[in-house]
Amino acid sequence: MEHLKSEEWYLWRRHSNKKYPWERYLNTDFLKSERKRINDVNGWMKNFQRVPYRASLEEVCYYVVPIKIKPSWLTYLGAGNYLCKGLSALRNCPIYPLIAFFPSGKIPTDYSLIRINSSKKIALLDSYTKSTTGEYAIIVEDWEKRESDYIYPDVPVESGIIRKIIEENINAEKPMAESLQSPLISSPFVLGDVGGISLASILDGSDFAHELCKTIELMLPPEYRSFSPPKSGVRGRNMDIRNGIEIHVAERIVTGRNYLSSVEGSTFKLMDVESKRRFSFQGEYSILGAMIKSHSTGIQLYKDMLHKFFEFEVSIPDLSKLIEYDAYIPDLTKAIDEDIWLQVVSMRRKTPPISISPQEEKRLREGIKEDIETVLCERTPEQYRGVLSEMKAEKCIENLKREAKSLARAEGRKTVDFSLLKHARNNFLDRFWDLENDVTFRNIKYNAKIEWNNIRSFIVENILRELGRATAEEIYQRVSLNGNFR
Incomplete structure (x- = not known):
């Protein structure tokens, strides 16, 4: 995936004169979530410095980073089969760095966030210098991995905030803004099924498609993105913490249970590949697909969209007609701040269940079948309409439930009731009529033979x-x- 520029990736670049994350040291150089991390570790570090040698320590969360340490520092470590790692409060900046020894049978991944549940304070001496001034370290007895978005604090969900930002900055109608926000807010993972939201759209040009995908991804915290960090950040830097001891900090993301994959191309096959990855992902895997049409591919893309309209949670026939790229995309980029990230993360931590009666489920199914027959009646041979509407209804209902869960998250609702499912169905119908009213689409027939x-x-x-x-x-x-x- 493309590496973003430093000024695109790092929000703090807007108010700091530092170029690289490891150069930061002023409080104002850090984001709110980073300052909270630093403060949390600072409190633990004060206690660490006070307690005696071999004392048990309180739990703490740290990033694991690679370390280079001269063997002379390890001479007096004593017996035990351990592997040495570095720790830092931030993965990309050496804040409260520490040396840690992990039992060799259980080693954390570099740049992952862990919670150290049990550890003891030790001291290392450099046998080469024979100095009596050592370096304090810890032996880790028990630890567990934390989710990559753990660093973001919970905030009260502001109902409709993501939709409003999209509405205000790209001049989209409410249903379209809700459709665009859905892969951002996502839908909870269901064991044996999938999580996330897939969105597919046809666009006029590759430049527009690329900028739109990038801007939407920037509304997510870095831990959720498929776009890569700046190359300089990925390379990182070795930082000395003592003579003969250095750690390597870098902007290297360990993907957790939330992910948005952006794909751009001239065929829906790209979405098929991503859908397979989504199905095997143990978490919320959302997809943002931009299908770019040309004179040679336009009709084929519309044919494909007709067949796949019920496969993706959100299908938008021609996004280019709804958004003026030059006028609005830069405005949306400027509106992105850390508060948006915190809202998205807090929303994604909610898992609103479906709460409808059997009668309401039946009404929903009957309504969806009517919608599908309306879509297909003029485009499909009569012998196939009934069975196709039955086939597509099953998939469509599951998609609408996921879309309704995304809406519930966005509005701060605890459950998904029938009104939210109806809301999701209305958005679905708006997108369908956008497709039906498109000039390119009018003479396209549904080829039932390909689904024989x-x-x-x-x-x-x-x-x-x-x-x-x-x-x-x-x-x-x-x-x-x-x-x-x-």
């Missing part, structure tokens, strides 16, 4: 479900009566 195997499989699955415990002969007779198997 899926149609037949779906019919057989339904027959088996209806028949329950039936003999092979009964199943054969029922399948034979269906006109799609002649």
Whole structure:
């Protein structure tokens, strides 16, 4: 993925004259979440400096960083099979650096955030200099990995804040702003299913598509992005903490359970690849797909979108017509600040459950089937309409539930009721009518033959479900009566 520029990646560059993160030292050079991290470790460090040698220590969170240490520092370490690592309050700046020894059977990943539950204070002496002034370190007895977004404090969710920022800065209508915010706010992971939100759109030009994807990603904290940090940040820097001891700080992100993948290209195959990755991801994997049309690919993209309209949670037919890039994208970039990150992280920590009655579930299903038949009635042979609406309804309902959960997060709602599902369905219908009213789309027919195997499989699955415990002969007779198997 593309490496962003330093001034794009680092929000603190707007109010600091420092170029690299490890050059910072003034309080104003750091973001609020970084200052909180520094203060937390500062409190622990004061206690660490007071307690005696071999004393047990309180728990603390630290970033693990690579370390280079001369063997002479390890001469008097004593027995034990340990591996040495560096610790820093921030991964990209040497704040309260510390030497730590981990049992060799359980070693944390470099640049990951860990919580040290149990440790003891030790002292290292340099046998080469024979100095009696040593360097304090710790032996870690128990630790656990923390999520990469743990550093961001919870804040009260401001209802609709992300939507309002999008509305105000790119002149989007409310339903479109809610559609665009959905991969940012995401949807909770469900075991055995997927998490996140996938958004696919057709755009006129690659430059616009790229800038839009980049700007939307910048509304997320770095730990959630697929765009890479600046090359200088990834290279990092070795920092001396004592003669013969240095740690390496860098802007290297360890992906956690939240991720947004931005893809740009001329075919929906890109989305298929990302969808497979999403399915295997144990967390919230959102996708922002920008399909770039040209004179040769425009019609084909619209054909693909018709077939895939119900596969993605959000499908936007032509985003280029709704946003004027030159006028609005720079405004949205300027509006991004750390408060937006904190809102997104706090929203993503909510897991609102679906709370609807069986009757409401039935009403939702019937309404979705009507919507799909409306989409397909003029574009599909009559023999396929019923089965296609049944097939697509199942996927569409699951998508709407995820979109409704995203809306619940955005509005600070504790549960997803029928009104939110109806809200998500209305947004879906707005996007569909945008597609239906597009001139390029008007003469495109739905090619049911490309889904022939899926149609037949779906019919057989339904027959088996209806028949329950039936003999092979009964199943054969029922399948034979269906006109799609002649």
